[in-house]
Structures are given as structure tokens and as C-alpha cells.
Amino acid sequence: MNTQSEPPTTAHTTIPGCCAPVFDVGLTDGEAAQLAEKLSLLAHPIRLRLLAILARNGGHVCVCDLEAALPVKQPTVSHHLRLLRDGGLIEGERRGQWIYYAVRREELAAVQAALAQFFARI
Amino acid sequence: MNTQSEPPTTAHTTIPGCCAPVFDVGLTDGEAAQLAEKLSLLAHPIRLRLLAILARNGGHVCVCDLEAALPVKQPTVSHHLRLLRDGGLIEGERRGQWIYYAVRREELAAVQAALAQFFARI
DNA sequence: TCAATATATTGACAATCTTCGATATATCGC
DNA sequence: GCGATATATCGAAGATTGTCAATATATTGA
Secondary structure, three states: OOOOOOOOOOOOOOOOOOOOOOOOOOOHHHHHHHHHHHHHHHHHHHHHHHHHHHHHOOOOOOOOHHHOOOOOOOOHHHHHHHHHHOOEEEEEEEEEEEEEEEEEHHHHHHHHHHHHHHHHOO | OOOOOOOOOOOOOOOOOOOOOOOOOOOHHHHHHHHHHHHHHHHHHHHHEEEEEEEEOOOEEHHHHHHHHHOOOOOHHHHHHHHHHHHEEEEEEEEEOEEEEEEEOHHHHHHHHHHHHHHHHO
């Protein structure tokens, strides 16, 4: 907080000598938290690659395939799959011994839309 | 890896009894890492709000204003500003006692483009 | 039922991230 | 130079995340 003279160039509309910013904040606390959560889910190379693989081969990829395609061990693949599933971005269906995962297009589109809105608003 | 019979429905083109997936991986290791890094930078509510504020009031917001607008202390604001600056998304200019930050539009656009490409390719 | 296989979960550990008090540095007005 | 203010950096503490070995659970085929 500046308590001296007015800063040289500023958007402030202040009581002289006090920094009381009245600018457009643009994003509420809650909106920022929600978007950050969605972004956090995407912000990992393994999860991005899982999504990419599943998006292109949805419903036909079992965990063993994913494990074979990625540089991490099976429990780690399961861990990331669970995060994506808990986040609503993918779903799994057991077919016999295997569980086949696929992306949930609507949810992915929702994330994309939220991001687009953010970039549109800034 | 399944070493039994063929999974019921699959994109595999396998040696029977062995899981040798030949599906489109869609995203290289490096691409995923790069995108994840960009997303990690965005994936924090304070940083999203910093970007939003700066985007709408660029060049006219000093750190004291940001501190006043956000629920964290000054060293924390400085910390996130540094991450954003190191990531190329914002830049700061000292004017007298104050340092005014603004978003770097080209870099923001690049992130947006990388994201768009990701969503387009999956 | 049993052995084999696929996937999930648990628990531990390391690494990274977040926050903030304390302090350093820079700038201003006097 | 000095006191006041703005911002950055340091260092510590706690929280979160990522990874994996070990183990549990579920399914299959025999």
C-alpha cells in the first residue's frame, strides 16, 4: 500500500495519498478456484497423454495398453486414471478381465469452454 | 499386459495372446511435458486472478494494488508474479517507487494456441 | 476350487508447491 | 544521508503431489 503521493500512472481512483484500487478484478474467487482445479487435472504430462490416447482410441484401450505406452508403472497409471475419472473426464467399463477407458466428450468440452471463457474475458 | 486370449473389443493388432497395442498415441513425450508446464503455470487461483486483473488493467497495477485485491500476503504475491514473469506471461516495469505489471499478450496467445491445438488433436 | 491375469488400493517416501515472517534492496522526499 | 515506503528474496514449515513395491480384489479358464 502506498501511503505517499499518487503513483505516476495508475488506474486508481484514490483518496489522495492512499492506495485504494478500484479496478476490474475480472474473476471471482470461486471462478478462479474452479478453473484452477480443472487446469490442475490437465497439468500433468501423463494425464495429458492418457487423454490423448483415450480420445483417439476411446473404448478400445485397456489399462495394460496404457501402461505399455507410458513410462510409468501400473499403479501410477491407475492413480492418474482415477484422478481423471474422479474429475469426470474419463469413464471406465469392465469387459471381462479388462477395463476399457474412454474420454467423456461433454466434460472435456466443458473444460475447453471454461478455458475459452477465461481467455475471452481477459 | 494380457498374456491370455484376445480382449473382447480392442484396437490391438496383436500377436495372439500378447498385448502389443498399435494405437495412435497422439502426443509425444515432449509435447505433453511442454503443455503440462504451461498449464501448471495457469493452474493456481491466485495466478489466474493476477492474470485477469493485469489483463484488464495492464500497465496500471502496482504490486500493492494486487496485494490489496488478493487474499495473500505481499511475499506470496511477489512469488506468483515471479513465476508468471519467469514463464513469460507478464512483465514488470519500475516507475519510481512502484513496479507496474502487465500481461504479455503474445505469450498468452501462445498458451491459448497450444491448448487449442491439444483440444483439436484429441 | 485353483492358478493366472488385470486392475485397484495401500502405505511409504521423495519431490515439489504454497505460504509467510524476516530481511534485503531500491526508490522517494526531505 | 535518513526515514519511509515498495518490492524482492530468503528460509522454514506445512501441504500436496507423484511414484512405486507390496498387496488386495476381481475375473477368467480349467
